[in-house]
Amino acid sequence: MDRMVGNLAVAYDVDVFILAECALSPGRLLTTLNGRGTGLYQYVPRVGCEKIEIFARFPHEYLIPLSETDRLTIRRLNLPGLTEVLLAAIHFPSKLRWSAESQAHESVVLAGLIREAEREVGHSRTVLVGDLNMNPFECGVVSAAGLHGVMTRGVAQRGDRIVQGRMYPFFYNPMWGLFGDATPGPPGTYYRAGSEHVEYFWNMFDQVLIRPELLPAFDNRDLKVLESDGEASLLSAAGTPEDSAASDHLPVLFKLRL
Amino acid sequence: MDDLWPKDLALSKVRTPLAILKEQASLLGQRTGGLVTAEIRRYERPPAIRLEDTDFGYGFDVVAPALGGYRYRLFSIYHGIALYPVTIELDDEAMLEIDPESKGRAVAALDEAAFVRVLERIFKAKKARRVIEALWAQSGA
Numbered sequence: 001m002d003r004m005v006g007n008l009a010v011a012y013d014v015d016v017f018i019l020a021e022c023a024l025s026p027g028r029l030l031t032t033l034n035g036r037g038t039g040l041y042q043y044v045p046r047v048g049c050e051k052i053e054i055f056a057r058f059p060h061e062y063l064i065p066l067s068e069t070d071r072l073t074i075r076r077l078n079l080p081g082l083t084e085v086l087l088a089a090i091h092f093p094s095k096l097r098w099s100a101e102s103q104a105h106e107s108v109v110l111a112g113l114i115r116e117a118e119r120e121v122g123h124s125r126t127v128l129v130g131d132l133n134m135n136p137f138e139c140g141v142v143s144a145a146g147l148h149g150v151m152t153r154g155v156a157q158r159g160d161r162i163v164q165g166r167m168y169p170f171f172y173n174p175m176w177g178l179f180g181d182a183t184p185g186p187p188g189t190y191y192r193a194g195s196e197h198v199e200y201f202w203n204m205f206d207q208v209l210i211r212p213e214l215l216p217a218f219d220n221r222d223l224k225v226l227e228s229d230g231e232a233s234l235l236s237a238a239g240t241p242e243d244s245a246a247s248d249h250l251p252v253l254f255k256l257r258l
Numbered sequence: 259m260d261d262l263w264p265k266d267l268a269l270s271k272v273r274t275p276l277a278i279l280k281e282q283a284s285l286l287g288q289r290t291g292g293l294v295t296a297e298i299r300r301y302e303r304p305p306a307i308r309l310e311d312t313d314f315g316y317g318f319d320v321v322a323p324a325l326g327g328y329r330y331r332l333f334s335i336y337h338g339i340a341l342y343p344v345t346i347e348l349d350d351e352a353m354l355e356i357d358p359e360s361k362g363r364a365v366a367a368l369d370e371a372a373f374v375r376v377l378e379r380i381f382k383a384k385k386a387r388r389v390i391e392a393l394w395a396q397s398g399a
Contacts, residue, residue: 064328065325066326066329067331068330070350120327
């Protein structure tokens with residue numbers, strides 16, 4: 001896996017790696033990253049959230065932890081001379097252990113924690129990234145009380161919506177635009193061929209959601225589900241995630257032009 | 259005027275889950291000289307998303323004021339209008355330590371005494387200690 005991450009750093013000139021449930025030691029990954037001639041990466045120390053590892057090509061002091069759970073880290077990204085952004089990284093509970101209803105219930109908690117953090121810092125220039133273990137169309141991602149992720153900028157830029165007397169802010173969910181085989185790149189980020197009646201096969205569990213206030217910094221053309229690490233394909237001959245690859249999820253790449 | 263209220267109204271002093279959490283939050287602050295404190299945040303949950311007996315929801319956050327107000331959600335509780343039973347939601351690691359047989363992330367406490375016992379186990383669990391000790395150290399203690 002460290003070789004794959006190193007290849008990604010070279011191929012895509014990555015500033016920040018956000019890894020969920022990384023089995024490798026930070027020290028080993030750091031050695032690999034810093035041996036590829038792509039600049040000096042630093043390990044961003046964990047505090048309470050132990051399921052997410054972050055490596056950045058700037059001092060970790062610029063990525064200040066603000067609010068965390070065991071699966072969520074919300075950090076202030078405060079690079080010199082640039083507008084502050086809130087980076088929220090999540091590894092949401094999976095369908096192996098939780099029902100869709102429980103995931104929807106928990107997404108309300110997640111949305112609440114993000115809004116509390118936004119109130120704390122006084123802005124909502126927030127990007128949420130991670131393995132949501134839900135598709136963009138599922139209740140937890142779509143519902144107003146959940147993440148309220150909508151598929152178009154136009155709707156998201158309305159800012160918020162009132163439902164039953166309560167105001168709920170939108171997220172823009174650009175992942176909708178990457179679904180299926182008529183778009184560039186793989187049809188999703190996670191493949192599962194189960195045996196139920198309803199089977200999507202390709203899922204878009206790994207997502208990037210952006211608040212309307214941050215949309216001027218985001219170009220959809222910079223968002224990709226990666227099928228190669230720059231050296232090796234991440235897909236098998238059948239076009240599904242390679243069994244021998246470091247992860248059964250495909251990486252997501254995006255850019256914020258701050 | 260006649261007093262029409264039942265003579266046997268059970269007006270006993272039951273400590274609410276919130277009151278117990280506030281007491282413990284205060285004690286943590288005292289123990290750490292204010293370097294690591296705890297705050298309780300009320301959940302606002304729309305009725306359509308509420309599960310049974312979750313009218314009142316609170317998050318128990320460990321807070322480090324000296325670290326820019328960093329907060330870590332140690333656990334959450336939910337209860338209905340009747341105060342008990344209380345549902346306590348924990349992270350995976352704490353759950354494994356407190357109830358290894360459980361497949362979920364929640365523990366139910368049927369009454370005040372049971373709730374206090376669960377809290378004690380949460381506070382003494384490795385995760386809570388690790389977070390508090392790390393925040394204490396980083397706060398320049």
